[in-house]
Amino acid sequence: MRKILSALLSNITGRRPGSTSTSIKYVKQSDAALARKFFLDNFRRVIVLSLIPLAVLGSLTIFITDRYIRYSVEQNNESQLNQMNQLVQxxxxxxxxxxxxxxxxxxxxxxxxxxxxxxxxxxxxxxxxxxxxxxxxxxxxxxxxxxxxxxxxxxxxxxxxxxxxxxxxxxxxxxxxxxxxxxxxxxxxxxxxxxxxxxxxxxxxxxxxxxxxxxxxxxxxxxxxxxxxxxxxxLPSYFETALGQWNQWSDSRYYLTDRNGTPLVRSHFAGSDEPLPLNAAIDRTDELARGDVIRIPYRDAWVSLKQVPRLEWNTVSVIPKGALYSLPRTIVYITVALSLASLLLSVLYALWITRKNYRQIFRIVDVLDSADQNDPQPLPSARAGYISDVYELIVSNILDTFLEQKYLRMQLSERQAKMELLELKALQSQMNPHFMSNTLHSIYWKTFQLTRSPNEACRMIEQLSDLLEYGLRGPDDSVKLRDELANVRGYVALQRTRFAERLQVLWDIDEETEDCGVVKISLQPLVENSIHIGLEANKTLSVKIKCRLIGNALKVTVIDNGPGMSEERLGQVRGALRSDSPDGKRVGLFNTSKRLSLHYGQGDLLRIVSKQGFGTAVTLTFPQPNKTE
Incomplete structure (x- = not known):
């Protein structure tokens, strides 16, 4: 490894193999001239590719724009006045x-x-x-x-x-x-x-x-x-809207005036107190009668006027000179700014490339030293799966074994930590519901003791206890539809205690469906979503629960007349259901969809249809292997 490193340093520094110049400190002190040479070479390549094309294109653009801007502006302005005339005629x-x-x-x-x-x-x-x-x-x-x-x-x-x-x-x-x-x-x-x-x-x-x-x-x-x-x-408002749509220049104004120059219609951008200097133009009656466009200077703007035949109205445009000729000036400013930015970026890029090329060998030295000390530190490009040059290829091949071993050890440690965390969460999920159920029973008897008779608070606590007990009852995740509907009815009764006449629930259940198997606590999240979102947006809400056996599948649909969703939002919700994590607002839908997929071994068992302003319908499909048509 040291021999390879010595050969690489000799190629860069020009020193013979066998010299003792392998230290980073020596290379930094002896190769300042080489660093300058790297910088100048990189700078020349970058500046030719960026600054020269920019300067040529900018100069041509300024010349062409300045040459034709006056003609195009006058033609466009006359065309707009003609359109205004046609509109008024x-x-x-x-x-x-x-x-x-x-x-x-x-x-x-x-x-x-x-x-x-x-x-x-x-x-x-x-x-x-x-x-x-x-x-x-x-x-x-x-x-x-x-x-x-x-x-x-x-x-x-x-x-x-x-x-x-x-x-x-x-x-x-x-x-x-x-x-x-x-x-x-x-x-x-x-x-x-x-x-x-x-x-x-x-x-x-x-x-x-x-x-x-x-x-x-x-x-x-x-x-x-x-x-x-x-x-x-x-109606002047009709023409005001039309005039406002023709505004192509900043701070320009359009008017319709009578024969005396009194404004009848102003564009949306025209100030109500802005005077119109039309006396000199209106006196040129012969030109107006011929339908000519009259242009007169006014302060720092050009005023163009054309007469509407028979009505003797005048269509007027007031366009600031700064708006007309701002484009060439803007192009000059942009060209200069881009040239300076290009020059600065070229210098920075050349410095970055020089530093990268010059110091790459020393990063390799550090990596090799760490590998010798059983503490491998891979190159950034190697971690990203990308090898940019021969030095990184050599070091990457040498360190493959070290990296694989270290990665396996890290994976094993992370897996053990995750298993311990999942085990802890499982224990907590078993303890918390039982704790809540026992606490609710204690609150129920304390409330009954204080009031000495059943009351609404007792009934609500009893209903909530039933919901918790249903979730804890038995280890099996599959139940009959009648049991799931009974749980939903208890939840609806609990909500009606709060919302009274604001909530109406319709039940459309075929008798043949009540013995069908469903996933436990799969309908209650859908009804909860409908009530929570619907009553938050509307004063009243109607929810319909419809159960039908179609072929070998049970279809359960929850329909509400809530606010619904736009097509964009509906697409986001459907995309979130197909992802690996919920979007933060539809956790109930996401969990229900994933539970159905895991339970039945197939996806797309939850379908959402919604229209903004009309409501939402969510359909769950429960395959029934033992059912026939």
Whole structure:
């Protein structure tokens, strides 16, 4: 062993065999230059593989990003404004559709005028009113952005047709502000007017819905006035959600404004007090009318604006310049940071490799010395089953015998300790239940002595004593189903004393199943789980116990209407039942499953079905060799 070690040291240090330089101290003092050489070689290999590709790729990325970021940002921003325009254009399209019905269709127009001007209504007029309301109800109910629609013709009774309440009058309607706005404004032909207002849905002022009312007059008279009006109340919240989904840049904001620049809709990310610098852009009416996108600088942001045809609304985006050009700067910072980190990691890795290569021989010396002293200390790689070089292979082969002997001795000691611990636990498991049973009997007679008559506490102690005695009765792990059901009934009676009417248990037992054999105390944990989890989540709980003999197997199912489990949680529970240890929350299920597998020599005898919000069903299968179909 010493000769092998001497040869290895000679190869590394350059000294001739036979020299007395086998001590660690001498090698450390004479081979500092060799350590530096190891470090430089390792460092060069690592730095070429990490830093140079990183620098090249980072430089190319910065160049390409800086070259194309402006163009891509402008194109994406214009595309978003076009999408916003298309989204808003559904409003005039829907108003045009209603105008064709109530202005261009003479039957509908004459019918509605007659109804609004009638003092009383005939049966035919009521049928016509039902049809006319369907004409406006269909778009109002099918379009999520529409809150309500009003149709008005001049009439002496102040009536109008509404999707909210049918035929309404201004005198009793909760919403009549729109009529005042209509009377106080003059409209041009084919013009839409927009008003942002609050619509009250009840007599209390606190119940109000913010809407954008879009007015479209029709049925022009000779004096330039209009006798008819369509009012569509649009929900800003619908468009707010859509605008919020388009936010691709940090702190960017999107707006819908009227022709004067007043915000009608803000994205979720837009501040309510943020002013819009749109005066200069709105004055450029020719460009807006052509559908051009107008961009103006504002503080440290770019404001882009495009007009919605006919409505004369404006779609506006406010994007900070820092968000637009933050990507190239971020790439530069990341490249520099990664380069520095790569340099530091390269130095550390080279130092680690050098230390490992240079000092490996001395670890082998220590291992060989410990082996000579009958105290083998294997190499870390040998303990992991992995040999990295020839030195560890030599030492591993030499120490195999020592390691095997030491491992066998350790295994024997551990097995003896485990056997002693299991024996102690077995003795404790026999003593503790008997102690509990005897103590409960003493408490029972003491309670009876104090009250001098049977009472509820005595009954509960008696029931608990019966449960313990059932578990201790006889060494056999197999019992009849009737005995197991009697034990479960005692447990349920004990729980009903506590929960009273909150707990309901249904028994669905075929008589032919009562003589079937089952594993003792296999049903009570399932019922206990159902009651504990179900009553913790619900005020009341129903549990059904169903027993059926199917072929040569007894199927016992415990069903409850508790909270149930999600598919993810159900998968975790099923996985825990197939593992070697419980997950900490379903110990009863785990123990029952393992007992069935050990008793009958086969697995998958416990099956769980559950749905969140509906309940859980657990089925136990007890093979019956003596039963036939």
């Amino acid at each position: 559904v409003i005039p399209a829907e108003l045009d559709s209603l105008s064709l019905s109530f202005d261009k269709d003479p039957k509908i127009k004459i019918r509605l005028e007659a109804i609004l001007n009638s003092e009383s209504f005939s049966f035919e007029e009521l049928e016509a009113l039902f049809y006319l309301r369907n004409v406006i109800d269909v778009p109002a109910n099918s379009k999520p952005y529409i809150h309500s629609i009003y149709i008005y013709y001049d009439n002496p009774y102040g009536r109008f047709l509404s999707t909210r309440d049918g035929l309404e009058q201004f005198a009793v309607s909760l919403d009549s502000d729109w009529f005042s706005y209509y009377r106080s404004h003059s409209f041009r032909e084919e013009e839409f007017a927009t008003q942002l207002r609050e619509l009250h849905t009840s007599s209390g002022k606190e119940h109000a819905t913010e809407v954008i009312s879009v007015y479209k007059p029709f049925a022009a008279s000779g004096s330039g006035q209009y006798r008819g009006l369509i009012v569509m109340n649009v």
